[in-house]
Amino acid sequence: MEVVVLRGKIDVVLAPTRALVVKSQNSSLYQSFYSVQADNDVFSRNYLYINPSRRVYPFAIGYVSTNFRRKIKLRYFGGAGATVHLLTTRKNNVKTSLGVVYETTRFASATYNEVVYDGSTTISLWRPTAWVGGWHNVAEGRLHLYYEAFYQPSFSAKTNYRWQATVGVDVPVWRGLAVNALYTYSHENVVVTKIKQADALLTVGLAYTLRRLFDTR
Numbered sequence: 461m462e463v464v465v466l467r468g469k470i471d472v473v474l475a476p477t478r479a480l481v482v483k484s485q486n487s488s489l490y491q492s493f494y495s496v497q498a499d500n501d502v503f504s505r506n507y508l509y510i511n512p513s514r515r516v517y518p519f520a521i522g523y524v525s526t527n528f529r530r531k532i533k534l535r536y537f538g539g540a541g542a543t544v545h546l547l548t549t550r551k552n553n554v555k556t557s558l559g560v561v562y563e564t565t566r567f568a569s570a571t572y573n574e575v576v577y578d579g580s581t582t583i584s585l586w587r588p589t590a591w592v593g594g595w596h597n598v599a600e601g602r603l604h605l606y607y608e609a610f611y612q613p614s615f616s617a618k619t620n621y622r623w624q625a626t627v628g629v630d631v632p633v634w635r636g637l638a639v640n641a642l643y644t645y646s647h648e649n650v651v652v653t654k655i656k657q658a659d660a661l662l663t664v665g666l667a668y669t670l671r672r673l674f675d676t677r
Contacts, residue, residue: 466490467663481509500528515545521559529659531652537563541589554594561587561612569652574619577650586615604630604638622648630667640667 469487476482484506491499508520524536541559548554564584571578593608607627614620624646630638641664651657 464490464492465663467665469667478513479511481507481512483507483509497528500526502526509543512543516542518542519557519559521561523561530648530655531568533566533568535563535565537561537587539589547594551597552594553596554592556590556592559589559591561589563587567652571653572650573653573657574617574650576617583620583650585617585620587612588615602632604632606630620650622646636668638667640665 467487467489469485471486472484474482484504486505487503489499489501489503491497503525504523506522509517510519511517512519518540519542520538520540522536522538524534526532526534539559539561541557543555543557546554546556562584563586564582566582568581570581577583589610589612591608591610593606595604595606597604605628607625609623609625611623612621624644626642626644628640628642630640632638641662643660643662645658645660647658649657
């Protein structure tokens with residue numbers, strides 16, 4: 461089988477002061493089978509945190525993405541919320557957050573499984589968001605487990621909701637190089653006609669982490 465898979469990820473965290481942290485998570489995915497494109501997606505999630513060392517702290521979020529498989533040409537939203545630390549130790553971290561965002565999605569088609577949206581390639585709406593995530597260092601640091609899940613309903617339509625869960629594991633090999641596996645399952649209830657609502661993806665590869673501390677004090 462002729463398969464091409466290219467996946468990239470860059471996360472950047474900047475802390476100009478102790479009370480202000482900016483985080484940007486960016487990734488891309490390209491897949492083709494026998495030269496037929498299956499995925500060509502980009503994802504950018506950007507946060508502004510205020511006093512993130514506190515048990516409860518506010519944040520603002522800006523999000524941009526595309527999804528070839530679901531015929532999403534462009535999706536973006538912005539909003540705000542608050543995060544709560546549930547568990548914080550040297551080897552474990554678990555937190556959850558609640559927020560509200562305003563979202564606009566531009567599709568490649570104007571017909572959907574929910575006919576109320578037919579006739580327009582763009583859907584805009586307000587969404588509440590519930591999120592939980594964490595990471596754990598186990599086996600004396602020889603294994604790094606991380607996960608996250610979110611649920612986003614709509615204030616205006618009970619059928620327009622989506623959720624996603626991701627589980628990953630890194631096994632350090634040498635000086636920032638690690639073998640990793642990532643499994644993602646997502647469900648989007650409003651989709652373009654003939655597009656499946658559920659999607660699952662498992663990728664295995666190598667990851668390299670470059671760490672640098674920025675201190676502007």
